[in-house]
Amino acid sequence: MDRITPKIKDTTPIPGLRLVMLHAPVSEVVTIQGSILGGDVFSPADNPLLASLTADMLDEGTQHHSKNVIREKLESVGASLEFGASQYRVWFNLKCLKKDVPLGIRLLAEQLREPAFNEADFLVVQKRIIGSLEQNREDTEVQAKIARGRLLFPKGHPNYPYNTHESIEYVKKASADQLKDFHRKVYGLGEAIVVAVGDFKEDKLLGEVEKAFAGWRMNSLPKSMEFVPALPSSRENKFITLKDKENVDLVYGQALGITRDHEDFESLRLGIRILGGDFSSRLNWHVRNRLGLTYGIVSGIGGYASGYDGFFSVRGIFAPSLLGRGMNESENQIKAWAEHGVTSEELGQKKKTVAGEYVVALETTNGLSSAILGVLERGKPLEYLDEYPSIVQAITLDQVNSAIPKYINSNSITKVAAGSIDSEGKPLNS
């Protein structure tokens, strides 16, 4: 594959905003992604959901246009513009045709800079979010993952999840005025990133970005923050009873204590990929393909994407009657992997997979812009885009097999299952 970096135009049209542009040979289509600081970790201590609620209100109207006017402007040209909050950043994603880039950028800036926070609109959004949270009470996957997160991380760590009841209470106590105040104090330029990929004129797009964001306040939020460490690993089991569920969600976890910038991270990630990252990985091959116990079981690293110390994760689904066997077989695989590592053949195969996947992932404007934004949010140079495949190819068997036992102890992995099972994990009615 040709190198991407030489084709990228990296600019700073106004202080505090980095605009990165890549022309892609796709007719008329433009994808613009980006982010500013203002994610969950910036929420005040008395309401950790305030950042997410603020982002949820960005497309509910501005000081100049009602939400319906904005929707009409975008939808009448087939464009879409979405916002959301991650742990550290507020993200946005604009998709439009070449002719509509000026409109899209103007609305993007207006919604980020001058949201209305109308009280009546907030009450509707608040009710809707509470309704969705209420619906999660019976969701086996959501409840298993919340319980696991709380066993791995203490309150105050970005990966600590609030339970459904707590989340509802936080949403209830928020007000439109609090969101307005949070927005006024937190949102702004400084670490703003805009990535545009597709069919556009660079100078014109740059001019639109400059015009739309000029004069916005600079924020002074920290680039990184310190948090309490993860909880010590422990072999805790938790079984959550939810009636009338044909399927059980089973999750395992162990806090890793390292971030994605640690020198062991990519080696560990490749090792975890060999355990359960795709269909031909060990867990799927054994537990699904050979034994037929599950429709799917997958392993990975969670909670690291915003730059925090993440956790080793395995998730599988099982019929209640097959859960016991599913747990035994999954745990045997994890144990053998953690204690004996991976083989040279497995590593070679997975490196080829990762190299090919990279080419396929960069096929679309969305894939390219996501990859570029990811690199910039990490604070890596753009060249990392082209270097990443060779970084993975250079990982040795020794590095992988040293990293696995260093961070994964199969004797102290946390396990949670949720579904129609009793407090010992046995099927209900058996």
Added chain:
Amino acid sequence: MSESEHKQPTRQTSEGFVFVREVGGISEYTLVSNGLTVLVMENHTAPVATVMVTYRVGSRNEAVGYTGSTHILEHMMFKGSKNFNEENGKPFWKVIEGTGAELNGTTWYDRTNYYETVPVEHLEMAIAMEADRMRNVLLQKSDLDTEMTVVRNEYESNENDPSDALQKLIWSTAYQAHPYHHSTIGWKSDIENTNVERLRDFYDTFYWPNNATVTVLGDTNIEAALSLIKKYFGEHPSSPKPIPKMLVQEPKQEGQRRFIIRREASKTMVGVAHKTPPGIHEDTATLLVLVNILSAGKGSRFYRRFIDRGLATAVSIHSFPFHDNGLFEAYVTAAPGVKLENLEKLIIAEYKSIQSKGITAKELKRIKAQVRASMLYQRDGTYSVAGEINEAIAMGDWTMYTRLPEAIENVTVADVQRVAETYLVESQGTVGYFIPKNS
């Protein structure tokens, strides 16, 4: 279809193929030796290609007692074929995943498809593997014994979702005789009682070149793609017997049908569905416009009526164009404290409003702009075009991929009012409630 697309084929015919037509930049050929339909389009935006094989068989071809067979067979197609299997050290998944491919297989009412999006240097391997399993799948009992429980677990995980349970019962209530009555995954007991002999019979009836379309899109040229297709798929003969037709017609519905599901859950939902004509019917384009006016984006009527007013946490409407008749389906998930009876009344009120007052020219213009934009968005990458073609093949005519958007351009405000009056009528409706047991 534009005038130019009606012209007689002028393209140079590749050896072994007959050029059929070119529509929307996609060229259609037939492999003369076995009747295989081939669709190819060059796309040089990235060094990537997508291969998709669509078999014109789906759960509509299943009979009582064997529901879910098409889907289980789809799973078994990944368990090994003559040249790609675990015994010879080349298991399908491991070989193809080793290329970095995005791949999968899916089954629906009218079709089964298998696809790989690969770095273009692996295009030949993807074609070779698809050709091998077209006629040389292994179908071993030992594999089925373990795969049956995998599929059953897929069924179980779907059942955890109230939306899935509600939609399944909407279809099986609306369609009594036609095989759309059962969902593609089948009934649980049929999944558990499936057997290799039945799957083999099904495979030997439907998996033939003359019942399939191979689509190749990406960074290759047409001649090269045709050459590879001929090399691998050309090995197979056409089916020894004609592909059987499914002739069941749904009897006329004579009044609204209703049901309630009560289950431990925390989601309360209503579903309202009405019968629609086959996908290739002239009203399909107008029905798709109507769907979009009601539910596409936050400016749509349903979003504003239900979500913006705090009455619902989610709304969705679809009217998938199928080979045979379909359903115009609306699902609304109630916000806390909102009664399903009220939501149902509001859904019907919105339908009646369109039946009596029609839609605005502005609404129609918005939908047409969205459709035009979405056609361009689909050209971003190779998979999305292949995916859309796949569903058009299922309808019975792959050119519906471009003809439907063209037909949408010609839809009028009056057309939308007329189809609302024609199809959204109580006697052809099915209404279902999903109510948590503890509420």
